Amino acid sequence: MNDDLSGKTVECGACDHRFLVKEELIFVERPKVYPGEKIKRDDDFLSRLGRDQPASESNRKEQSLGVGGQPRVDAIMPAGAGQNIAVGAGISFLFLYAFIFSVGTSDGGIFQDMAREARYALGGFVCLVAGGLMLFGAKNWRGRAFLLLLTFGGALFALILVRPVHLTPEAVQVVTPKVGLDEPEADPIAEIKEKSGYKVIERNLKNLEDDFGGLASQHLVGIFIEGLTSSQFHSIEKYFKIELKIPPTNAISRYLRNNRGKDSLIVVSGFPIDFDKVVQICDPRLGRATTYPDLRLIHLELSALHDSKVTDDLREKLSNPQHPSYFNENLNELRALDPLRRKDAVSELAEISPNVELRYSDEIIAEFIRLIRNETDDQLLSDLGRALLIWAQDNPVAVDVVSEKVEQLIKLDSNVPVSFIDFLVKANAEKAPLFIDTLWSIKPEVWTSQYIA
Incomplete structure (x- = not known):
């Protein structure tokens, strides 16, 4: 409003109200200032509202903003979940290794025979991995994370220092001296x-x-x-x-x-x-x-x-002709030192079924012949004769041995097993008729059936 209207009545264009213009109601229109607009340094009114900043301070602010004048957002943002996990993983890795090392360095543990230098190298690798994880995750507190790493790493290396190194005793190797010209070999005699x-x-x-x-x-x-x-x-x-x-x-x-x-x-x-x-x-x-x-x-x-004992399993093998080890085990029994075991084996082999395929015939017949020559037990000799009827019908050696045994028994006036004479008759032994004649003349009541046949 101009000063020319002072003392005059005017009408308001907005509300149609009339009022008298007085000097105290007149205000001088000031220029408007918008954000970012440069302030005129000769404006007394705005100078009273705030002091101008020095140019050096303004330049520092512009430099702090960087190129383009925009601040770094990641510097003020909080750490992410992945970074927190990395920090936790690094610390956990250190503690886990420390626990495993404490247990594993006991006698017989996984760190047995591991030298201390190798332990230091492994501990350094663990600290390197754990430190990398911690420093990666500690975005806004890397200095403190580094101090924490030094603390934990120092504790780990102290643990490596105090834990003992257990070594497995090695067998003493007896070094045999080389036989020289002046060192004769051990005399076996x-x-x-x-x-x-x-x-x-x-x-x-x-x-x-x-x-x-x-x-x-x-x-x-x-x-x-x-x-x-x-x-x-x-x-x-x-x-x-x-x-x-x-x-x-x-x-x-x-x-x-x-x-x-x-x-x-x-x-x-x-x-x-x-x-x-x-x-x-x-x-x-x-x-x-x-x-x-x-x-x-x-x-x-x-x-x-x-030195072996007759077990239930061995009895099954000795008594079952269908078992693969039947003949082999009975052959071993014929060679046993115990006479009762030999008698049992002869009795078993003398009662074998005709439809069973015979095995180890030569070895078993050889044992029968040996027993006939050396044994004097009546029952054993009788069983041997019955066994020969099955195993050695066409064996001339067995025929000769039995013939010699019968002659010996007749001379000694001992009992001659009937099975021996039956074997000789079945094998068409040359001396069989003579033996029957002789035996019938001594005991006709016993040998009549053989004499008539």
Whole structure:
């Protein structure tokens, strides 16, 4: 409004109200100022409202805003879920490894035999991985995260330092010296002499020289057996008496050796002994034999068969002809030292069904022949004759052995098994009619049926 209207009545264009213009109602129109508009420095009114900022301060603000004048948003935004997970994973990884290391460094743990240098290297790798995760996740507090990493890492390395290193004891390796020109090999003769206590044999040979002179060595044989029990010795003693036909006036001597008396030296002496025959009797029936003919000594490793027990499973194999091991197990029983087990095997093989295919025939017949030559039990000889009727009808060796046995029994006026005569008749043995005639003349009531046939 101009000053010319002062003291005059005017009408308002908005409300049609009339009023008197006075001097105190007149206001001077000021220029409007909008945001971002530069302020005139000579404007006294606006100068009173606020002081101008220095140019240096204004420049600093513009520089702080960066290019374009816009602030960095990610610098003021909070950390994301992935970053928080990274921090948690890094810390958890450190604690988990520390726990595993504490448990694994005990005796027999997973860190057994691991050197301390290798432990430090592994710990450094763990700290590197965990630190990377922590620093990645700690966006707004990386300094504190670094200090935290140093603390945890130092604790981990201190744990590595104090935990012991357990080493597995290594077997002591015995270094065998190389045999040189001045180092002769160990003498096996000297070893077996020391092991068996050969002085006993030397003493016996010296005593035999009084009776047999220079032939004393042919009247003695020593058998050294390791791990021989008393029951096994008695069985072997009976076996030797039968096989070697030891005279009643001679005895088998047993000398306990080292190994708490479990090793034994058996000495057979006093009559002419064929060394090779003794070897054949021992090997393979009793086990594996190592011979020293010049020493008249046999080192016998006794077979495990002679220490076995008859179990339910073994009985099933021995009594069931359909079992794959039936013939093999019964053959082993025929070779057993226990006479009762031999008798049971002969009885079993003498009653086998005709429709069963026979196996191991040669070996089993050989055992039958050996038993016929050496045994005197009436029932066993009768079972052997019945077994030969099944197994050896066309075996000339069996026919000759049975014929010799019958002649021997007749001379000794002993009982002749009927099964022997039946076997000889069925095999068309040459001496069968003569045997029947002789036996009928002695006991006609027993042999009439064979004589008529």
